[in-house]
Amino acid sequence: MADLLQKYEKLRRRHDDLVRFGADAVMLVNERLLSPTRAIINGRETILAGTNNYMGVTFEPDCIAAGKRALEQYGTGTTGSRIANGTYALHVQLEEALARFMNRRSCMVFSTGFQANLSMIAGLCGPEDTIFIDMDSHASIHDGCRLSGAKVVVFRHNDVEHLAKRLERHPAERGGRLVIVEGIYSMLGDFAPLKEIVALKREHDFQLLVDEAHSFGVLGETGRGLAEMAGVEEGVDFIVGTFSKSLGGIGGYAVSNHPHFDVLRYAARPYMFTAAPSPASMATTLCALKKIEAEPERRDILMRNAEHLQKGLKEKGFELGFDGAITPVVAVICPTEPAAVAMWNALLENGVYVNLALPPGTPKKLALLRASVSSAHTPEEIDAVIAAFEKARAAVADLV
Amino acid sequence: MTTAHKDIEATIMRLLQAYNKEEAPLSPETNIAADLNIDSADVLNFVMEVEDEFDIDISVNELADIHTISQLAALVAERVNAD
Ligand SMILES: Cc1ncc(COP(=O)(O)O)c(C=O)c1O
Numbered sequence: 001m002a003d004l005l006q007k008y009e010k011l012r013r014r015h016d017d018l019v020r021f022g023a024d025a026v027m028l029v030n031e032r033l034l035s036p037t038r039a040i041i042n043g044r045e046t047i048l049a050g051t052n053n054y055m056g057v058t059f060e061p062d063c064i065a066a067g068k069r070a071l072e073q074y075g076t077g078t079t080g081s082r083i084a085n086g087t088y089a090l091h092v093q094l095e096e097a098l099a100r101f102m103n104r105r106s107c108m109v110f111s112t113g114f115q116a117n118l119s120m121i122a123g124l125c126g127p128e129d130t131i132f133i134d135m136d137s138h139a140s141i142h143d144g145c146r147l148s149g150a151k152v153v154v155f156r157h158n159d160v161e162h163l164a165k166r167l168e169r170h171p172a173e174r175g176g177r178l179v180i181v182e183g184i185y186s187m188l189g190d191f192a193p194l195k196e197i198v199a200l201k202r203e204h205d206f207q208l209l210v211d212e213a214h215s216f217g218v219l220g221e222t223g224r225g226l227a228e229m230a231g232v233e234e235g236v237d238f239i240v241g242t243f244s245k246s247l248g249g250i251g252g253y254a255v256s257n258h259p260h261f262d263v264l265r266y267a268a269r270p271y272m273f274t275a276a277p278s279p280a281s282m283a284t285t286l287c288a289l290k291k292i293e294a295e296p297e298r299r300d301i302l303m304r305n306a307e308h309l310q311k312g313l314k315e316k317g318f319e320l321g322f323d324g325a326i327t328p329v330v331a332v333i334c335p336t337e338p339a340a341v342a343m344w345n346a347l348l349e350n351g352v353y354v355n356l357a358l359p360p361g362t363p364k365k366l367a368l369l370r371a372s373v374s375s376a377h378t379p380e381e382i383d384a385v386i387a388a389f390e391k392a393r394a395a396v397a398d399l400v
Numbered sequence: 401m402t403t404a405h406k407d408i409e410a411t412i413m414r415l416l417q418a419y420n421k422e423e424a425p426l427s428p429e430t431n432i433a434a435d436l437n438i439d440s441a442d443v444l445n446f447v448m449e450v451e452d453e454f455d456i457d458i459s460v461n462e463l464a465d466i467h468t469i470s471q472l473a474a475l476v477a478e479r480v481n482a483d
Contacts, residue, residue: 130459135448152459152460154444154460169456170459360439360440365442
């Protein structure tokens, strides 16, 4: 009998090779957090420029106080599922607050964004249905599709014509059709041509789900995401999001105006058969939501920082994965994988953390250094990140 | 007129060459992902090229049962000849 972990031999060897270059990118430890943008890594004070802390709310005193209060009032954990003993007043309050913020009829809160996608996709779709997904979709979307047992059709990234062709070729037979796209694609920071996709509804019958994990809080006049920015909220049937990025917590949500949306509470297995998120998570998320609602200037600062980093890196001659608009994800394309790994290590040595993103988890097989900004970054920190990129490039000149 | 299995195989092999980085010899029995060391993202890209070439659609679910060039050719033939 084959050893079950034998199949990862090649993967393991590749990882060992990467680690030989320097630090272990998948087991990097933040020894201490100093602020939303600073941590101690390998004993060194490091600027965090590879988080999803877009609104910079992870150290807000009132959110921390709300979390502490929830711990004292409700205890450390829920010890049960939402459909059993795990629904507390805080879960309901957060669902109501999110529904109001998103201007939707109903909201469901999940233990993570990953589970929100699994629940929604496998809850909405079954073997009789067809799902159309962008080929660069997040792992949780791919896995949700698999879990659903639906027919899955993939279209080229952000290619509306290709999607239209696919919709034509896969007519709704007995079941329904769901199209899934993302508000901001996490690797490159680009976003779906949502207006054009919604327009396809005039000729093709389908329901539309948008994963606003990275765009919630970031895009749109009031931070509701890409659907708001594109002015097509009416055409989007379901929105999924997460608390782990702009809201600085952990958990996920889905909102909709569908009158029967709540049936998913007792139909979606990844919602039903997992413990409800902890009271402290609900309390800090609720507080963070109020904060980003009350302080829209955070979004303006975020966008200024994003433009600063994007422009700065471009001026220094770095090739970016996407620069068609300003978004808080700024991905530098490296010529080769070894160059990316070496530069990532050199950045760390220069006190800057970014995400190292390697194929096959990246679009178009790119070797990426994915930087992202927060509204909590100062202009000086952004300058320091740009300077560190230059230093890192010089340090690996023989590889570039 | 039906398109012959052999012709389809030949076209598939031609499209596959771009992904055959190690220049492994191709035969109808070649296992596309395993023998040619192609990752899941490139399998999707390759299949999209096959779809474009023959103007057909193949769902992700159907791919689960397809391993060899010959199996893919059979699926393509079924689609093409059904139109
Ligand atoms: C597009 C997208 N969807 C879903 C998720 C999952 O969110 P969570 O971290 O809450 O599980 C992420 C982030 O990892 C994401 O980028």
